[in-house]
Amino acid sequence: MPENKIWSDEELLSSGLLHRSLKVAPHMVKNATGSYIHLQDGRSILDACGGAAVISVGHGNTEVVDAMTEQLREVAYIHTSDFTTSASERLANVLLQNYRDKISKVYFVNSGSEANEAAIKMAIQYFYEQGKKNKTQFISRKQSYHGNCLGGMSLSGHIARRQPFEGIIGSNFHQVSPAYEYRYKNSYESTESYVEELAKELEDKIVELGPDNVACFFAETIVGATTGCVTAPAGYFKKIKAVCEKYDVLLVLDEIMCGSGRTGSFFAWEDEGIVPDITTAGKALSGGYCPLSAVYLNHKVVDTLASGSAAFNCGHTYQGFALSSAAGLAVREIIDRDNLLQNVRVMGTHLEKSLKQALLSSNIVGDIRGRGLFWGIEFVADKATKKPFIPSARVGYEIQKRIFARNLAVYPGFGTFDGLSGDHILIAPTFNVTEAQIDVIVQTTAEVILLFEKQFHS
Numbered sequence: 001m002p003e004n005k006i007w008s009d010e011e012l013l014s015s016g017l018l019h020r021s022l023k024v025a026p027h028m029v030k031n032a033t034g035s036y037i038h039l040q041d042g043r044s045i046l047d048a049c050g051g052a053a054v055i056s057v058g059h060g061n062t063e064v065v066d067a068m069t070e071q072l073r074e075v076a077y078i079h080t081s082d083f084t085t086s087a088s089e090r091l092a093n094v095l096l097q098n099y100r101d102k103i104s105k106v107y108f109v110n111s112g113s114e115a116n117e118a119a120i121k122m123a124i125q126y127f128y129e130q131g132k133k134n135k136t137q138f139i140s141r142k143q144s145y146h147g148n149c150l151g152g153m154s155l156s157g158h159i160a161r162r163q164p165f166e167g168i169i170g171s172n173f174h175q176v177s178p179a180y181e182y183r184y185k186n187s188y189e190s191t192e193s194y195v196e197e198l199a200k201e202l203e204d205k206i207v208e209l210g211p212d213n214v215a216c217f218f219a220e221t222i223v224g225a226t227t228g229c230v231t232a233p234a235g236y237f238k239k240i241k242a243v244c245e246k247y248d249v250l251l252v253l254d255e256i257m258c259g260s261g262r263t264g265s266f267f268a269w270e271d272e273g274i275v276p277d278i279t280t281a282g283k284a285l286s287g288g289y290c291p292l293s294a295v296y297l298n299h300k301v302v303d304t305l306a307s308g309s310a311a312f313n314c315g316h317t318y319q320g321f322a323l324s325s326a327a328g329l330a331v332r333e334i335i336d337r338d339n340l341l342q343n344v345r346v347m348g349t350h351l352e353k354s355l356k357q358a359l360l361s362s363n364i365v366g367d368i369r370g371r372g373l374f375w376g377i378e379f380v381a382d383k384a385t386k387k388p389f390i391p392s393a394r395v396g397y398e399i400q401k402r403i404f405a406r407n408l409a410v411y412p413g414f415g416t417f418d419g420l421s422g423d424h425i426l427i428a429p430t431f432n433v434t435e436a437q438i439d440v441i442v443q444t445t446a447e448v449i450l451l452f453e454k455q456f457h458s
């Protein structure tokens, strides 16, 4: 039962719970409804990021709560080696209903990290079953994030998160350049030739490692936390997919953050004109109501795994958790019934236009990029040279803190490129956000950034 006691920061820091920071007390939440998080101190925070792009149909949705309660009364947990539930079966069918020609099956786990670990193992097993037992090398991209477990972290180019564990991070993991036009495309170069260069780099890496040794290329369709909603240049994924096919390398797209409708399409790869072999997705899938992530597999992978001798071995105690499936199903039903992907597209266009109108002339805003309701603002110390702020200034965090002081939550980040700071904030509101809420998000964000800029340049 909820307790009405008001917790002081001192009490929180000395409580038995290990918080993410040992030094700064988190904000105690009383409850949350729609797009708002209500704190015990009386403040209501407009949630413009849903944590890390998790909240899709808003907080405190009673339809989701009712569906979950009903599921709890029916059956909460079963072990998936012997049992299944109607909730998980129905969710799988709903998720695949328009994609049966492209996707054969979906596998449910609890977190994005688990989904990516499963994808790594599925890729290895896919080749193992064909007798291609050396195909165990992985290629991913610098400045990527694929999770906190050892496999995902080995794939990730998130320098800060990798650093303490470099000594034990897997040796079968290799990285190529990110597809990041704002930072790395020369101004005299066309997008086409930049894309050619990136595809060539991947091809060279596969050849260097030996095509018989490479299992897959792993990438976020839109890069989330590390560099802030970086979309790929036009044509990039088509070229990459062609390279992968040429060398019998699986293409795995990580849509844990950008998928499940966040971009206005159910899969972000739909806008790239390709279909990957494996897709991972999470976060918005169950919208923050229960941990749920998914691994989507194409026919080729499923058929090979099914014909093999070994059972697929990536079980987790809570995989296919009935309660999570009920939450995912209720979230998806609301998205479909209320035509929320259309709202994501319309509100996304409004958000993009308003952010660019308010901020593109700012001298500390280098780039504004994203798709749907998934937008990043990158900060620079020098707009002409694109020089980042020094990491110790923690500009992304500082701006996020100042925005939070005005009762608006955005997601902070400082990136990892070239050993320098790549400060940004990320805006990812609920799929049912209103135009009036977008206007508050943009106005508050712009006011804080412009004030910060004034102080920085004074």
Ligand code: PLP
Pocket: 052, 110, 111, 112, 113, 114, 116, 145, 146, 147, 148, 220, 224, 225, 254, 255, 256, 257, 282
């Ligand atoms: N992959 C991407 C692209 C992510 O953004 C995240 C989390 O932010 C993960 C994987 C890991 O997901 P989780 O934190 O649910 O383990």
